[in-house]
Amino acid sequence: MAQQKTIFASNLSTMLPSQFADSTDKPAQFAGLHFANEIWKHNTAEIMGHPETDADVFDTLLAFAKSIGMVDLPLQKEQPGHIVNSLFVPLLSAGLDLLVRGVADVQAIDKTWMVATGSPKGPFGILDVVGMTTVYNINKMEAEKTGDLAKQDVVDYLKEKFVNQGKLGVTTGEGFYTYPNPSF
Template sequence: MDFKNITVAGSGVLGSQIAFQTAFHGYNVSVYDINDEALEKAKKRLNGLKDVYAEYFKDEEKASAALKRFTFSSNLKDAVKDADLLIESVPEIVEIKTNFYKELATVAPEKTVFASNSSTMLPSQFAEYTGRPEKFLALHFANEVWKNNTAEVMGHSGTDKQYEEQLIEFARTIGMIPLHILKEQPGYILNSLLVPLLNAGQTLLAKGVADPETIDKTWMLATGAPMGPFAILDVVGLQTAYNIVSNEAKHNPAAQPIADLLKNEYLDKGKTGKGSGEGFYKYPNPAYLDPAFLKA
């Protein structure tokens, strides 16, 4: 493996975290998004992450140095011109990912390995559009990557195993713990466990069984977990949650009420999660972090 230049495509909540984690560990990172407005938001996120990393790792100098390793472009060809590895973190919508890979296939250098950070979709769904299925696989990160430092590496049936090994080694070099998925699995390991929990919580809410705080409190009290499903959804971002459940609703009508609730009661009101200051909870001091939250 001789990766030096990394392109991260998609600069949302998780894309920005992946970019900063990579730059923090010494790589040059080209950040790609669809327009200059999105890139300006990315720069603000990355500046905010500088402070997060400085505090978490107690290393202001290293965090500041990471900011100097970024370049930004809304032109995909320019963004990948030197890329040894491209990590895709575009929205969880099939059409968007398909169109992205079709364009990427025409502009990326032959050397570039493609890795998808998709939370729920399989590499095999898009391999034919990449133009290099043998160099295409999944590299999935958990939210708040600096502390939840898992990196799930999963190929498809056409992936050359050497690239799985390269991605495992790359993950180690950026401070992650690589987790090798031996067989394609929707949701990998993490989301195979997590998504049913989040869906169950949202279903209880959509049916009017209980409010978000009661559902979270129940889970936290009964299991000792530090967060309940709605606190987790706020961190993930409600737009991502909506994209996933809307896709599910296409073949599972039971998911439609959840999608409607997320859109009508939260997204349409600007409540997109922790990043916007409000989702199911209000930030920076959400109720679930109050010591009294779990007391009688």
């Protein structure tokens, strides 16, 4: 049994602290502490409490994140996907939509974004890091939930061109680009 002062924190992805708080026995000492992909490069630590998280516990987690070399990022209320995925999903969906509708190719879309924003990667370079299995699952859930036919086209495209062929992104050496030397 944990000591009275012990703080519990968890990576949460799309889940919320309030879904787990009651199972912790000390809900006031529980919050989300969410890290991202490629933590060695992208050292974000998003701290998200639930309505009963103690304010001191929240501040202690911010300080803890900082102390281990992370950028501490407070959320003021619960948000599925935290900040990072709430921003990534709309951008990556827009890129996939342009590609699957045949508006432009992977290179043109990524290059536009990279030059326009000064980012080292465009939507498809990012999707390869996220990994095609995750991308496929997120789009599939969304297509099933909304019945959006354009979204279903994206799902079919991902399945046929990537998932079925084992091209899962950076981890398998091929996705929208080939690795370790992608052409973006």
